[in-house]
Amino acid sequence: MNTTTTVNEFAGNAVTKLCGVRYPIFLAGMAAISGPKLVAAVANAGGMGTIGGLRLPPLALRRWLRETKELTDKPFGVNLVPSFGGPDVFEAQFQVVLQERPRMLSLFYAEHYPRMIARAKDAGMIVMVQVGSVELARQAIAHGADIITAQGSESGGHLNRGTIGLLSLLPALIDVADGRPVLAAGGITNRDDVRTVMRMGAGGVLAGTAFVACEESNAHPLYKQKIVDATVDDTEYRTGYSFGWKYGTPHRVIPNRDKWNLLRFMGGGARAIDKPKMAQKLSLYAGQGVGKIDRVMSAAERVEELAKGLADERERDADGGFEGLQLRYA
Ligand SMILES: Cc1cc2nc3c(=O)[nH]c(=O)nc-3n(C[C@H](O)[C@H](O)[C@H](O)COP(=O)(O)O)c2cc1C
Known part of the structure; x- marks a missing residue:
């Protein structure tokens, strides 16, 4: 050995x-x-x-x-x-x-x-x-x-x-x-x-x-697909609001960039039971390894x-x- x-x-x-x-x-x-x-x-x-x-x-x-x-x-x-x-x-x-x-x-x-x-x-x-x-x-x-x-x-x-x-x-x-x-x-x-x-x-x-x-x-199918589609460039380190956590707590998400969508500011983990509209609009918790996940x-x-x-x-x-x-x- x-x-x-x-x-x-x-x-x-x-x-x-x-x-x-x-x-x-x-x-x-x-x-x-x-x-x-x-x-x-x-x-x-x-x-x-x-x-x-x-x-x-x-x-x-x-x-x-x-x-x-x-x-x-x-x-x-x-x-x-x-x-x-x-x-x-x-x-x-x-x-x-x-x-x-x-x-x-x-x-x-x-x-x-x-x-x-x-x-x-x-x-x-x-x-x-x-x-x-x-x-x-x-x-x-x-x-x-x-x-x-x-x-x-x-x-x-x-x-x-x-x-x-x-x-x-x-x-x-x-x-x-x-x-x-x-x-x-x-x-x-x-x-x-x-x-x-x-x-x-x-x-x-x-x-x-x-x-x-x-x-x-338990992730929503749209969330899983976003991870599969994302490249290493696509996650962002943030310190804004994230569902119930103290404001400013750092987190990493795949951001949602639609200008008119308030949910884009929130870090979240869309679940299978959530409405597709919500899953589409939320910024989604994910790490920099996304670029290596292809299915x-x-x-x-x-x-x-x-x-x-x-x-x-x-x-x-x-x-x-x-x-x-x-x-x-x-
Ligand atoms: C969707 C999601 C939810 C998470 N929720 C928690 C949590 O509830 N408690 C916790 O200790 N860590 C949580 N984490 C952080 C993980 O414990 C871990 O640090 C992280 O997933 C490791 O990086 P990776 O996502 O690149 O594998 C979460 C991570 C993700 C992606």
Whole structure:
């Protein structure tokens, strides 16, 4: 075995052991978009699916967690954004999570709620925190995060800081993570992206936009098509209004440029249940990886494509290709 292989396997294995999944490939917990069907499809394909819990009232959150359990017997997670609805809303959601106890709690914009990390860990969950700066990573580690996700400025949706590109952020967070796995996020769509960040020492990857354009996602068909049609030039970093978030929170969208359309100013994630008119007019959350997404596929196909990047090419030649890789991550 060469050195690269050992580093890759070690890094990936830490995450797979912690989370009990086959591949260190994470679906972002995207509000409204990452529902039970998508989460279960990713989990059944060997990745870590994550329910998008943001905005979900406690009863609906419980329903989504239970529906997911019916669709898969594999581990999965849930994402919450504590700063979004205020302490009472968050506590009500958190109580449901403690009762239903999925394998992983994923947190975003969580720096003012440090006790949640210890409470989730006491309940037996793994806690992942997504951040976009060294300062935020240090805080999350001090509060006990098991896994850190480096959110590069390429990322779609909301950004926590959002000013540092993944190539620079990832090594900086690995440096301060003190051996904890660091996932790479932002523009991850295919095997080449995965291979690149694993070689840099990532413990795994987290992808959002690439899974929006999957058959099982709750995104409106027009939204999926916009992602397929978009080129790398087509996303924009914004700090204006985005549905319920504090004004000024940075986010990345495919903008809508129609001059007379007020919805063009709003970042959003049009869902399958939304009217086509709305889906057509909204600016849509998406990351810079859009230029590498050329069709809608099943989530299993997307996980398989990403998993192929976990193997170094020489290793694949030597160990029997993708089947060999599956065995090693089994
Ligand atoms: C449609 C969409 C919705 C998102 N919603 C959330 C969310 O609710 N919570 C969260 O922590 N991150 C959310 N994100 C950000 C992701 O966690 C992640 O940082 C991002 O998708 C990674 O970049 P990529 O889209 O280029 O893969 C969202 C991203 C997208 C594209």
